[in-house]
Amino acid sequence: MRVRALPSLTDRRSQLLITFVINDRVAIDAGALAFHLQGEALLAVQDIVLTHVHLDHIASLPFIFSELFADIRMPVRIHATADDIERLRRHIFNDVIWPDFTRLRNAHGELLTFVPFTWREPFEVAGLRLTAIPVTHTVETAGFIVADQQGVCVAFTSDTGVTDEFWAALNALPRLDAVFVDVAFDNAHEAIANVSCHLSPRLLVGELAKLRRTAQVLAVNLKPLCRERVQEEIQALNLPAVQVAALDVDYTWSATSPPAEALGGG
Numbered sequence: 001m002r003v004r005a006l007p008s009l010t011d012r013r014s015q016l017l018i019t020f021v022i023n024d025r026v027a028i029d030a031g032a033l034a035f036h037l038q039g040e041a042l043l044a045v046q047d048i049v050l051t052h053v054h055l056d057h058i059a060s061l062p063f064i065f066s067e068l069f070a071d072i073r074m075p076v077r078i079h080a081t082a083d084d085i086e087r088l089r090r091h092i093f094n095d096v097i098w099p100d101f102t103r104l105r106n107a108h109g110e111l112l113t114f115v116p117f118t119w120r121e122p123f124e125v126a127g128l129r130l131t132a133i134p135v136t137h138t139v140e141t142a143g144f145i146v147a148d149q150q151g152v153c154v155a156f157t158s159d160t161g162v163t164d165e166f167w168a169a170l171n172a173l174p175r176l177d178a179v180f181v182d183v184a185f186d187n188a189h190e191a192i193a194n195v196s197c198h199l200s201p202r203l204l205v206g207e208l209a210k211l212r213r214t215a216q217v218l219a220v221n222l223k224p225l226c227r228e229r230v231q232e233e234i235q236a237l238n239l240p241a242v243q244v245a246a247l248d249v250d251y252t253w254s255a256t257s258p259p260a261e262a263l264g265g266g
């Protein structure tokens with residue numbers, strides 16, 4: 001499985017807008033997707049899985065259909081909770097903020113289809129098996145467990161503060177290669193992290209204590225203003241398996257990948 005965290009448009013080191021692309025084919029969130037990928041690379045992403053509808057996770061979504069209008073040959077599938085689908089219909093694709101592309105057609109037919117997922121029930125997308133687990137955020141938000149047909153398994157917390165069910169679900173997996181974890185704020189901004197339901201490096205340590213297995217831990221969603229400090233504070237944890245994720249770089253795991261180094265107390 002190949003996973004790439006996309007950078008934001010202007011600053012390639014910043015993850016102001018959130019998107020992960022898996023195997024060039026599936027996107028987790030669409031904050032940066034259509035700002036970063038164009039043409040055939042964007043058309044290749046036929047499934048977009050939304051963790052929640054905060055703007056930094058959906059910002060580029062409306063532009064997919066305006067920019068690629070004539071080129072979309074198969075409807076793009078947008079997977080989200082039924083409630084989030086209703087929110088997108090009501091607040092974005094409402095013929096006021098943006099055209100209702102669910103009703104428009106090009107020469108090939110429909111442009112997009114909403115596909116609701118159910119919490120904790122695995123669903124198949126492009127040869128991957130995804131499971132949505134609720135995490136702790138200011139709005140309804142899904143963390144995801146993504147497994148491929150070789151058994152490789154990578155998890156994404158999405159935006160979360162201190163949470164329990166997600167880590168318990170990871171502990172129950174037969175295999176876990178890596179987890180992309182929200183570490184939005186540095187320790188000095190922990191009060192803001194708590195109010196906005198995100199993590200800091202200090203809070204991350206508490207979360208990793210719930211993970212009873214070894215896996216590569218990649219910190220993501222760093223707020224641009226805190227990025228350097230979060231990097232320093234994560235380095236200072238001195239846990240070899242825990243790093244800040246590089247942006248616009250492919251991380252690859254296979255059935256024969258060696259296990260992550262011990263987390264050192266996880």
Ligand SMILES: [Zn+2]
Pocket residue numbers: 052054137159
């Ligand atoms: Zn959010």
